[in-house]
Amino acid sequence: MSDKKVTITQVRSMIGCTKKQKATIKALGLRRPNNKVEKPDNPCTRGQIRVVQHLVKVEEQ
Known part of the structure; x- marks a missing residue:
């Protein structure tokens, strides 16, 4: 299992x-614009990000 994390920021x-x-x-644990959460980088999280890709910004660590 990888230790990679992604930081997800709600921008809209x-x-x-x-x-x-x-x-x-x-x-994903987001509540309002400019809110950030850190999640593990796995297929489940990537699928959630894909659903709301127009609302969030993703930074890989």
Whole structure:
């Protein structure tokens, strides 16, 4: 298992998003724009990022 992490920053508001996108943002642990979380870099996290890629910025560590 890798020790890689990704830092996910929400850069846009969830206003006008679908329920699935809002649920994904919540599952990632984000609450508001400019909020950051650090998650493990795995296929599950990458799939969640893909769903909301227009709302977040991802930085690999």
